Structures are given as structure tokens and as C-alpha cells.
Amino acid sequence: MKNVYVIVLFALFICSASNAQTRRYYCEVKGIEKSFSGGLKIIFDFGERESYNVWGTLSNKLKFVDEKGKEIEFHSMVDASNYMVDKGWTFQQAYSSTYGGSPVLHWIFYKDAESFESARKGILTK
8 A cells, every 4th residue: 555655746747847838928919000001010029139120120130931941921820829829828818008109909728738838839020
């Protein structure tokens, strides 16, 4: 009977040790109105680098591409949300703000993973 308790305790220890190695990572998807052409500019902010460079333009490192290297164009916040869900991310919260008189949509996603690289697995950038 003592062997059963030892095995159960060992199994619980292994489960808790494997869970302790995961961490929650976040991504903020921002929708900003385009100035002249209408529609939204979709920006994915994983917190690892600036979304915009010093000239105020979107960094190339944040442009998503498919497996063939073709840039993925997101047509709406729901389009971007579907992409994130397909990659294993979970929607958490949405809110809006204004910047320079223009509305900005913010959608927050999270994913539990062992590392930032494994959280971003399958998400390719230029």
C-alpha cells in the first residue's frame, strides 16, 4: 500500500513540476484607422520591440507572412483574432482608446507556453 502512495505522490510531483515550467504570454492586437485610405492598420504587439520606428511607420519585423513569405493582410480585427485563435492564442479582453483624436481598438490575447518562442510558434514575420 505504501508503494501506491509513493507512486501517486511522485506522479503529482511530476505534474506540478511540468506546470511550473509554463508561463503566460500576452499579445495586444491594435486596430488603428488608416489616415487616407480608410480601413484599419492592424498591429501585433508581443512586447518584445517597438511597434513603430522613429519615423512613425510600422516596423517590418511586425509584418506577418505565410509559409511562402507572402505578407498576410488583415482586413479587420476579427480577421486578426481568427488568425491568433488558429495559432493557439486565447482572447482575454477588448477595449478602445483614442490617440490624436482617432479611435484605437485594443484586443488582448494570451497563450500559456514554456517559452516566448514556443508561444509564437507558427507566427512568421518578415
